[in-house]
Amino acid sequence: MKPSKKPRTKSLPQLPHAKVSYQPPPNLRELMGTRIGEIKTNYIPYPDARDNNYTFSNSADTSCDDKEGHYVVRPGELFANNRFEIKKMLGQGTFGKVVSAHDHKNNETVAIKIIRAVPKYREASKIELRVLSTIKKHDPNNENHCIHLRECFDYRKHICIVTDLLQISLFDFMENNNFIPFPGSHIQAIAKQLIRSVAFLHDLKLIHTDLKPENILLHDSSFSKKPYNNSAYSKILKDPLIQIIDFGSAIFDDEYHSQVVSTRHYRAPEIVLNIGWSFPCDMWSLGCILVELATGETLFRTHEDLEHLAMMEKFLNKPMPLHLVNECYSKNEKLAKEKTNVELCFDPKTGKLLFPNKKTPVRSLKTVNSILSLDELISSKIGMKINYELTLEENFTVNNIKRLSKDKYRFWYYFIDLIKQTLTYDPNKRLKAIDALNHHWFDLGIYDEGTI
Structure with missing residues (x-):
């Protein structure tokens, strides 16, 4: 359910990085006529x-x-x-x-x-x-x-x-901070920079293919310490200015695409299904990264296709679309020599994911069962129950959200909306970077450790 549009919230603070708009390269079509x-x-x-x-x-x-x-x-x-x-x-x-x-x-x-x-x-x-x-x-x-x-x-x-020479990566900072989640204001600032970067790359007809916290470096890793959960201290960056690195796997969209790209945890479903990939795979990776910044946990920590697909279904609370399963069967039948057998993860008649099966290890079953849905995961981290099937106003009423908490609730409600659009199974329906820049979440501010 798509949330209703809300007026821009100007009274709440935002970090400067969250406000900077994207300017496409001038004369891009003319300049791209001659490939370097x-x-x-x-x-x-x-x-x-x-x-x-x-x-x-x-x-x-x-x-x-x-x-x-x-x-x-x-x-x-x-x-x-x-x-x-x-x-x-x-x-x-x-x-x-x-x-x-x-x-x-x-x-x-x-x-x-x-x-x-x-x-x-x-x-x-x-x-x-x-x-x-x-x-x-x-x-x-x-x-x-x-x-x-x-x-x-x-x-x-x-x-x-x-x-x-830049400083440490987002992953290293999280590791040094005991994987405590970033403040919402910092997630928003980092997200805006990342989406601008991806929009720029896609305008150049480039696909990064390996976006992950390890490949996002900080310009300045200095921090202040602030109380966290009444028993620990959290490191809060003084400036969440970032830079994307490692273009060793990047390619131009009209050049050869290898069958498998992306680090497993950030790999889009179309890559797992072996049905072909393009620009949308970067946006899936970006969505995974933002969830990780908000929770301190890698979203899809797995190394196996069936388990990965099961984790996706549990987190998104919906099955893989049948047309993608059918495409998976069709494409993989034509690639007999390079057969990945990923199509065997699904029932050929119903398209249902065959998880668990007789060979599923107990460990794998426990891992998938422990996965929370997106709504549940974000709710558990911010201490406020969000039901995305309800409108924002309905959530306010059902969950008895007090006036002073509504701004915080609204901020995370629209964060979930952004994530749902970036983590859409169908790459053709997934949110594009250029459109993500105008998402309503970037109109909202928040009082938290990053802005106070």
Whole structure:
């Protein structure tokens, strides 16, 4: 049930980030007519290299790489012919490693993504460089919260991507804060920035495909401490300004789509069902992230398709639409060689999800049974019962909401509405980023730890 429109609430505080509107890139259609081609990386010769005409093989360069082609990071090491001094490793993934380093040329500290010295990862990095260059070209002032490429170079068989050095991720901040939920005002500010970022990327015909708290960094992780639940202290960010990072999996919509993308917990149903995916998958991931910020808990903590689908049905309190199940059967029958068997999760006649079945572990059954619906989950976190099947005014009456609590109740009621529209099964009916920017929730303010 769609809530009735309410007038803008100007008397309640909002953080500045929640008020900034999105401005699409000027002359976008004209600019997008010419797609950025392959980005050339400057080759930096290594003085001790015996042969610049290097041929890749299974054996790594033992002087700097491990057996998998990762660069061996040594804090204090001079890198790229003494221009950079490596400070510490920030992270490691399949693609390679990210380090912080002091740039002696510009006298500042930066982040360097050191791609593995393996041909397929070097080749994949070329796509990321095209994506980053496209973002910078159409947003030179970085108004849309997507990390900017500073430069790139090729050193000792490693493609190196240099960007600004930011601070910790939203996930790291939550972990350091004992996974205490963010204040509603901060969730709103982060949501507005994220949606602006996604709208910008989608305008550029780009899909991020891997939005998650680990890939959202803070500009400033400083905080104040405020009481929480009368027995603990919560860390409250002084400024929830964010930046989206890791475009290693991003693609242009008209280019090759791999079958599976996104980290499992943030993976959209169309990806799980193997029926094809596009821009809407980013909005599903965004909805999962916002719920996580509001609850402190990963929404779909699973690694298995059937359990994942069962968790979706329990949380959204509705079954998978039959037309999507039918499409799943149709698509997967045509992909015999790449058969995922996800269609076997459903009854072919009724489309009903076959969960639990005889092989379902007790652990899985308990996990799914513990899932609350969206209304129940948010209600449990804010201490106010919300029934989204009722109108806002009906909720006020049924739940005896006092006048002083109505603004807070209204804020979370419309938050639930936003989440329901982003976590819609059918990607064709899912809320688009450009439309989400005008959602009524962004007209509402709230008194909480982030605004008082």
